[in-house]
Amino acid sequence: MKFPQKHSLKQIAGLLSCKFVGDPDFPVYGMNEIHVVTPGDIVFVDHPKYYDKALNSAATVILINKEVECPEGKALLVSEDPFSDFNKLTEYFRPFQKSEKMISDSAKIGAGTIIQPNAFIGNNVEIGENCLIHPNVTIYDNAVIGNNVTVHSGTVLGGDAFYYKNRPEGFDKLKSGGRVVIEDNVDIGANCTIDKGVTGDTTIKEGTKLDNLIQIGHDTVIGKKCLIASQVGIAGCVIIEDEVTVWGQVGMRSGITVGKGAVLMGQAGITKSAKANTIYSGNPAMESRAKLKELALLRQLPKLIEKLK
Numbered sequence: 001m002k003f004p005q006k007h008s009l010k011q012i013a014g015l016l017s018c019k020f021v022g023d024p025d026f027p028v029y030g031m032n033e034i035h036v037v038t039p040g041d042i043v044f045v046d047h048p049k050y051y052d053k054a055l056n057s058a059a060t061v062i063l064i065n066k067e068v069e070c071p072e073g074k075a076l077l078v079s080e081d082p083f084s085d086f087n088k089l090t091e092y093f094r095p096f097q098k099s100e101k102m103i104s105d106s107a108k109i110g111a112g113t114i115i116q117p118n119a120f121i122g123n124n125v126e127i128g129e130n131c132l133i134h135p136n137v138t139i140y141d142n143a144v145i146g147n148n149v150t151v152h153s154g155t156v157l158g159g160d161a162f163y164y165k166n167r168p169e170g171f172d173k174l175k176s177g178g179r180v181v182i183e184d185n186v187d188i189g190a191n192c193t194i195d196k197g198v199t200g201d202t203t204i205k206e207g208t209k210l211d212n213l214i215q216i217g218h219d220t221v222i223g224k225k226c227l228i229a230s231q232v233g234i235a236g237c238v239i240i241e242d243e244v245t246v247w248g249q250v251g252m253r254s255g256i257t258v259g260k261g262a263v264l265m266g267q268a269g270i271t272k273s274a275k276a277n278t279i280y281s282g283n284p285a286m287e288s289r290a291k292l293k294e295l296a297l298l299r300q301l302p303k304l305i306e307k308l309k
Contacts, residue, residue, distance in 0.1 A: 002030035022075025044082040094177035146184035154191040161218030
């Protein structure tokens with residue numbers, strides 16, 4: 001998430017009532033999670049295990065719970081609770097806005113686009129030309145939809161990220177201030193749920209087609225011309241490259257990459273990154289040829305056991 005205008009390190013520290021290390025005028029342009037940070041961004045870290053990763057990331061401002069040696073060209077915000085302070089920044093820069101109408105006055109809708117009855121279009125949503133939004137679709141604030149996009153009934157674009165910190169008193173939610181971005185010529189089936197990014201974008205690129213009943217987690221990026229069948233569940237921060245085919249009931253863990261042209265067979269459990277132009281099956285998934293050999297050997301076990309008697 002980029003801020004509407006540049007802020008200084010001192011200004012951000014003032015918003016959080018926390019100590020800072022660095023030039024008071026050090027520029028701050030935005031905030032993001034560690035996997036999508038760019039120079040000028042704030043990233044938060046609250047566990048020593050991840051200090052080095054945060055300090056050496058592209059982020060130039062580190063919101064941290066201990067004063068440590070600051071790398072050259074960077075600054076620190078020293079907080080007792082970086083998780084909560086990151087939430088404060090999200091609430092400040094992208095606060096919840098109540099909607100008064102089914103289609104917000106601030107929404108921008110292109111020529112030739114049809115919005116069917118009972119669809120909800122939130123604040124600052126942008127929808128391109130010649131789109132078809134079917135009844136009972138919900139599009140949360142700040143979503144961006146390209147041209148020639150179809151979204152079928154019951155689909156929700158922009159629900160919150162499923163992201164919690166386990167505290168002694170219960171689970172504390174990381175607030176979502178990101179967006180959903182749908183590029184041109186995408187079709188989205190009925191009853192799909194596509195969560196917005198925590199601070200960045202959940203993106204579906206040009207020409208991809210989604211069946212019904214698909215869940216896509218926060219900050220996931222799906223490439224061009226992908227084909228995804230029904231009941232697929234994709235966790236957050238997954239990268240699916242171009243022209244990938246995903247068959248029904250596949251499940252993917254967070255933080256993995258599926259290479260270009262890969263094919264994931266039905267009910268595959270994708271627990272680690274998948275190579276390009278490779279077919280995967282099984283749970284946990286493995287290359288399909290190896291899986292078939294394994295199954296063939298298993299079928300021989302009764303005969304082998306009988307011989308040993």
